[in-house]
Amino acid sequence: MSILCNEDTRVMVQGITGRNGRFHTARCLEYGTRIVAGVSPGKGGSEAEGVPVFDTAAQAVSETGANASLIFVPAPGASDAIMEAADAVVGLIVCITEGIPASDMVRVKRFLEGRPTRLIGPNCPGVISPASKCKIGIMPGFIHTPGPVGVISRSGTLTYEAVDQLTRLGIGQSTCIGIGGDPVVGTSFVDLLDLFERDNQTKAVVLIGEIGGNAEEEAARFIREKMTKPVVAFVAGKKAPAGKRMGHAGAIISGGKGTAAEKLDAMRAAGVIAVDDPSAIGKTTKKLLLSRA
Amino acid sequence: MNIHEYQAKKLAREAGVPVPEGDVATTPDEAKAVAERLGDEGFVVKAQVHAGGRGKAGGVKLAKTPGEVKEHAAKIIGMTLVSPQTGPKGKLVRKVLVERAGKIERELYIGFVLNRSISRYVLTYSRMGGVETEETARLHPELILQEPVDPAFGLAAYQARRAASKLGLKGDSAKQAAEAIMGLWKVFANTDASLAECNPLAVMSDGKIVAVDAKIVFDDNALYRHPELQELYDLDEEDPREAKAKKADLSYVSLEGNIGCLVNGAGLAMATMDLVANYGGMPANFLDIGGGADKTRVSEAFRLILADETVKVIFINIFGGIIQCPMVAEGVVEAAREIGVKVPLVVCLKGTGQEKGRTILSSSGLDIHNVETMSEGAHKAVEMARTEALS
Numbered sequence: 001m002s003i004l005c006n007e008d009t010r011v012m013v014q015g016i017t018g019r020n021g022r023f024h025t026a027r028c029l030e031y032g033t034r035i036v037a038g039v040s041p042g043k044g045g046s047e048a049e050g051v052p053v054f055d056t057a058a059q060a061v062s063e064t065g066a067n068a069s070l071i072f073v074p075a076p077g078a079s080d081a082i083m084e085a086a087d088a089v090v091g092l093i094v095c096i097t098e099g100i101p102a103s104d105m106v107r108v109k110r111f112l113e114g115r116p117t118r119l120i121g122p123n124c125p126g127v128i129s130p131a132s133k134c135k136i137g138i139m140p141g142f143i144h145t146p147g148p149v150g151v152i153s154r155s156g157t158l159t160y161e162a163v164d165q166l167t168r169l170g171i172g173q174s175t176c177i178g179i180g181g182d183p184v185v186g187t188s189f190v191d192l193l194d195l196f197e198r199d200n201q202t203k204a205v206v207l208i209g210e211i212g213g214n215a216e217e218e219a220a221r222f223i224r225e226k227m228t229k230p231v232v233a234f235v236a237g238k239k240a241p242a243g244k245r246m247g248h249a250g251a252i253i254s255g256g257k258g259t260a261a262e263k264l265d266a267m268r269a270a271g272v273i274a275v276d277d278p279s280a281i282g283k284t285t286k287k288l289l290l291s292r293a
Numbered sequence: 294m295n296i297h298e299y300q301a302k303k304l305a306r307e308a309g310v311p312v313p314e315g316d317v318a319t320t321p322d323e324a325k326a327v328a329e330r331l332g333d334e335g336f337v338v339k340a341q342v343h344a345g346g347r348g349k350a351g352g353v354k355l356a357k358t359p360g361e362v363k364e365h366a367a368k369i370i371g372m373t374l375v376s377p378q379t380g381p382k383g384k385l386v387r388k389v390l391v392e393r394a395g396k397i398e399r400e401l402y403i404g405f406v407l408n409r410s411i412s413r414y415v416l417t418y419s420r421m422g423g424v425e426t427e428e429t430a431r432l433h434p435e436l437i438l439q440e441p442v443d444p445a446f447g448l449a450a451y452q453a454r455r456a457a458s459k460l461g462l463k464g465d466s467a468k469q470a471a472e473a474i475m476g477l478w479k480v481f482a483n484t485d486a487s488l489a490e491c492n493p494l495a496v497m498s499d500g501k502i503v504a505v506d507a508k509i510v511f512d513d514n515a516l517y518r519h520p521e522l523q524e525l526y527d528l529d530e531e532d533p534r535e536a537k538a539k540k541a542d543l544s545y546v547s548l549e550g551n552i553g554c555l556v557n558g559a560g561l562a563m564a565t566m567d568l569v570a571n572y573g574g575m576p577a578n579f580l581d582i583g584g585g586a587d588k589t590r591v592s593e594a595f596r597l598i599l600a601d602e603t604v605k606v607i608f609i610n611i612f613g614g615i616i617q618c619p620m621v622a623e624g625v626v627e628a629a630r631e632i633g634v635k636v637p638l639v640v641c642l643k644g645t646g647q648e649k650g651r652t653i654l655s656s657s658g659l660d661i662h663n664v665e666t667m668s669e670g671a672h673k674a675v676e677m678a679r680t681e682a683l684s
Contacts, residue, residue: 020585024615075514098584101515102407103444103485109412110444138584140614140645155560156584157612161667164612164643181559184412210560213409236563239548239570240579243378247544247559247581249514250409255427260567276571278564279668 002129002175003150003195003202004092004118005068009134012037012060012090014081015072016048020096024072024138025049031141032133036064039081057081057088068092070126070136078122079104086117093186094136095122102249105184112186119186123248125156125178131201137178139163147172149285150196152189153208154181154215154248158236158278162206165282171289174201181248183212189219197227203292204230206285207272209263211237212251216263224270230292231272232285235263238276294511295343296525299390301507304484309476310491311469312504315392317341324366327391328359335395338365341388343530345508346376348424352386355394362391387529396498397505401460402426403474404490405481408441414481416440416448416474418456422493448478462496469502470494477504484522485515534578534597541593543582550575552678553598553607553636555591555625557582557616565610568668574675577604586616591624592631599632605681608674609640610667611650618642618650626657634659637677641670 011028015021016038026049029035037060038048044055054060057069069085071078071093078097085093100122112119120127126137131146139156143164151166151173153159159178166173177192179185189207196202205227209216216235223231238260240246242253253259267274275284299317306312314331318324328336336359340352347353352374354365366389375383402422408415419437421429430437438459440452453474457467473494481489491504516523528536538545544559548566552574556562559581566576578601582594598607611621622642637660642650654661662677664670 076517099514101485101518102487102512103414103482103515106407106412106414107444138615143614143644153560155558157556157558157614158560158564160612160614160644161561161564183407183409208560210563215409218410234564236560236567238567239576240563240566241380241546241548244546244579245513245544246546246563246579249512251559251563255430277568277668279568279666 001199001201002132003192003199004127004175004177005129005134005136006132007134009068009092009136010034010036010064010066011068011070011136012039012057012064012066013051013070013072014039014057014085016040016051016053017043018072021072022048025051027141028135031135033135037066057084061088061090066090068136069094071095071097073097075099079108082108082119083111086112086115090117092118092120094120094126096124096126096138098123100182102182102184105182109184109186120177121180121186123182124180125159127175127177129175130173139176143167144176145172148174148201148203148289150174150199150202150205151176152192152205153178154210154250155208155236158208161278162208162281165279166285169282169286171282171286174199181250183250189215190222193219193222193227197229202229204232204285204289206281207231207233209233209235210248210251211240211246211253211260212258214258217266220266220270220272223272230288232281232288233267233272233274234278234281235260235267235274294513294516294526295530296509297341297343297388297527298339298507299341300525301509302504304480304509305477305504305507308480310473310480310504311502312507313392315390317388317390318366319370319388321363321367321370324389324391325359325363328362331391331393334358335393336362337392337394338362338369339390339392340369340374340386341390342374342379342384342386343527344374344376344378344384346378347374350374350376384530395503397495398498399496400493401496402490402492403477403494404488404492405478405486406488408439411441413441413444415442416452416456416478418460420460426492447482448475450475466496466500466502473502473504480509484509484519485512486510487512534600538597541590543580543590543594543597545597546579548576548578550577551603551605551682552674553577553601553604555580555582555594555598555607555609557584557586557611561610561612565608565667565671568671569608569675572672572675574678577601584615588620588624588627591621592628595625595628596632599634604636605678606636606674607638608670609638610670611642613642613644613646613650618644618646619653622650622653626653626659629657629659636681637662639664639670639674639677641667
């Protein structure tokens with residue numbers, strides 16, 4: 001099994017007629033994802049990449065049975081697109097869009113309270129479950145292979161680097177999720193650790209954190225109290241100067257808080273195997289799996 | 294985006310936060326003129342730079358008379374202010390804020406900030422305002438109180454009154470403080486700020502509440518819908534290379550070392566810096582060329598690194614996914630041919646089109662060292678930087 005998505009996941013793409021939406025819809029279809037609908041206000045009735053396009057998310061859901069949404073809508077309209085998808089009642093929303101104002105996301109999170117919808121992102125590479133051939137995102141599909149390791153990360157390419165190492169060492173992945181680099185994201189490390197803990201396919205988790213906020217500290221607390229499966233972690237930004245945004249809106253040490261050192265300490269205290277060298281994520285995970293076999 | 298204290302106070306005043314009377318000045322004579330307009334005696338002259346810790350660094354002075362204001366302004370304007378927040382190079386002071394100064398009875402703290410754990414904005418407040426607030430937060434977290442704001446309703450007036458009461462204020466002072474809190478919320482919410490604070494929010498000897506200092510930071514992602522705030526941008530306060538990078542849509546941060554780094558993705562770029570440091574080297578920069586980079590943007594990024602004369606070696610670390618390695622290689626070669634590169638390049642290309650990308654670089658005639666892993670690359674870059682620095 002995987003978490004979040006599987007063979008039964010039917011995806012609609014919001015913003016399918018834009019450059020990114022079109023390009024990645026084609027890549028997801030190639031990988032095997034069941035993309036059943038596109039949404040693009042004003043373009044209903046047309047087709048994009050062979051997928052029927054609707055004016056509204058509600059129409060797309062009622063006519064195609066879509067139960068997940070992948071969002072490429074540009075930042076000014078992205079929060080509205082998330083709310084539209086949630087109101088049309090899909091179980092999973094993956095928002096790729098970068099640059100959404102934090103105040104918009106605060107409102108979106110409030111909107112999602114009490115609804116049966118999980119949001120991944122924004123500003124993330126998305127979700128992929130190799131065994132189900134389900135890719136809802138922009139990650140390069142070819143580096144992934146089915147297997148026992150769950151991967152969660154706040155980053156994009158650094159995650160690909162880690163996944164690539166795993167695959168080359170013959171270790172596959174159950175599900176890989178980029179939770180996003182923004183200060184307000186839909187789903188936290190803790191939520192996903194909980195899902196991996198209950199997932200039969202997943203035997204170990206690789207967690208890739210970075211400076212800013214305290215998602216890693218919260219994850220460490222959850223691991224210490226609730227996790228039986230082993231976790232390998234890397235935290236990026238040990239050398240980042242305080243007060244500077246390091247690319248991601250959420251990657252900033254502010255008021256002396258959110259340093260890599262604090263996060264690594266918390267991780268290690270919780271029994272996590274934290275590596276200093278990102279090139280060692282793959283082999284460390286392999287060693288761990290072998291020692292547990 | 295950061296703005297100056299005088300700009301933050303103007304926004305705060307317009308939203309109903311009581312701030313001292315005053316104005317900004319760029320010369321000692323202007324500063325004196327501002328003081329004369331304000332009254333006969335009791336002033337403060339404050340350096341206007343985008344950094345805290347100004348008082349201890351000699352950037353804030355009390356003055357009795359307009360003449361003294363002029364003297365202080367003459368010393369502060371043109372000084373290089375060095376505080377823990379400016380970095381060792383410090384910041385050149387170009388402007389001062391001249392204000393009426395009064396007798397402060399107590400210093401409180403009020404501010405609005407995002408609490409990432411609960412995805413809500415919170416009113417943060419404390420009886421312990423003033424210069425050591427961060428220290429207080431660390432040593433006595435119980436003295437820092439919070440009121441979460443429900444985004445559906447905004448800050449409720451009763452929450453502001455409750456905070457004022459918990460700050461130990463009574464009667465008219467409590468009423469004024471609650472109004473100041475509501476005003477600060479208004480400016481925070483209306484500008485899509487990521488921080489708005491008054492530190493200190495002072496209780497004066499006559500019981501009046503005054504925001505003696507104010508700081509506002511805007512969310513860069515929301516600036517597109519606030520053209521009026523973009524005018525507050527002060528290019529003088531930005532690192533010139535960072536400002537240039539911003540224009541080219543690149544994420545760039547200047548650092549102290551001599552190994553230039555060109556990477557795709559923020560996480561990978563941070564990890565690259567960390568690795569360089571692990572091997573005993575110092576990165577010259579953080580640079581993320583971004584997910585949608587094309588050849589032009591890669592060239593732009595490469596030029597930016599080359600413009601830094603301290604750079605002894607450049608480490609290019611790319612994981613091709615959506616971005617294709619050959620495109621990055623072509624961008625690098627194009628820029629290198631155009632400007633001429635005197636430093637060696639260590640290159641780790643992985644993912645989509647890695648072989649073709651490597652071939653493009655190897656056959657370019659540039660001083661290229663291809664490596665298989667980022668760890669190997671960082672190690673090599675550090676060694677080469679050492680050799681280059683010696684030669």
